[in-house]
Amino acid sequence: MTYKEKAQDIYNQLGQGKLLDAFDQYYAEEVVMTEPRGTRSGKAECRKYEEEFLDSVKEFHDLKVSNIGSNEKDATSFVESTMDVTFTNGQRAKMEQVAVQQWKGDHIIHERFYYNNEN
Numbered sequence: 001m002t003y004k005e006k007a008q009d010i011y012n013q014l015g016q017g018k019l020l021d022a023f024d025q026y027y028a029e030e031v032v033m034t035e036p037r038g039t040r041s042g043k044a045e046c047r048k049y050e051e052e053f054l055d056s057v058k059e060f061h062d063l064k065v066s067n068i069g070s071n072e073k074d075a076t077s078f079v080e081s082t083m084d085v086t087f088t089n090g091q092r093a094k095m096e097q098v099a100v101q102q103w104k105g106d107h108i109i110h111e112r113f114y115y116n117n118e119n
Contacts, residue, residue, distance in 0.1 A: 003103050004070035007077035015063050023050055028107035035113040059086045075103040 001009070006026060013022035029043045040046045060083070067080040078100045086092045097115035101108045 002070060002072055003075060003077040003101075004068060004072070006103070006106070007070065007079050007101060008065075008068055011063070011065050011068070011079060011081065017060070019050060019054060020047070023047055026106070026108055027111075028104060028109045031108055032110045033113070034111070036115065056087050056089075057085050058088045058090075061085060061092075077101045077103065 010022045010026055013019070013025075023046075027043055027046065031041075031043055031046055033040045033046045033049070040049055062082070062084040064082045065079055066082065068078070070077040078098060080098045081096070083095045083097075084092070085095070095115065097113050100112045100114070102110040
């Protein structure tokens with residue numbers, strides 16, 4: 001599989017409600033995830049953050065991937081996506097982001113999320 005195909009598979013799984021399955025399959029033990037709100041290191045810490053996010057969501061309404069690409073030579077992929085969710089507190093949000101993933105073999109070792117953090 002190319003890095004682009006792997007990134008597409010991750011988002012296909014997300015669309016099927018299998019975020020943690022995709023995480024377990026594609027993220028390295030030493031993964032670092034960075035976003036405007038902070039950085040997490042190590043698979044266990046990053047997975048816990050994903051679990052907490054899922055626990056905060058009451059309903060997923062939509063997930064759209066608008067752009068996906070890769071630089072196979074440099075083992076990098078990117079995904080531009082929009083997610084529409086309602087949180088357990090009743091707030092509905094449409095979240096737009098770009099994720100840039102750095103791969104080592106079959107696993108992501110670094111992922112950076114770009115989004116507007118004004119809310």
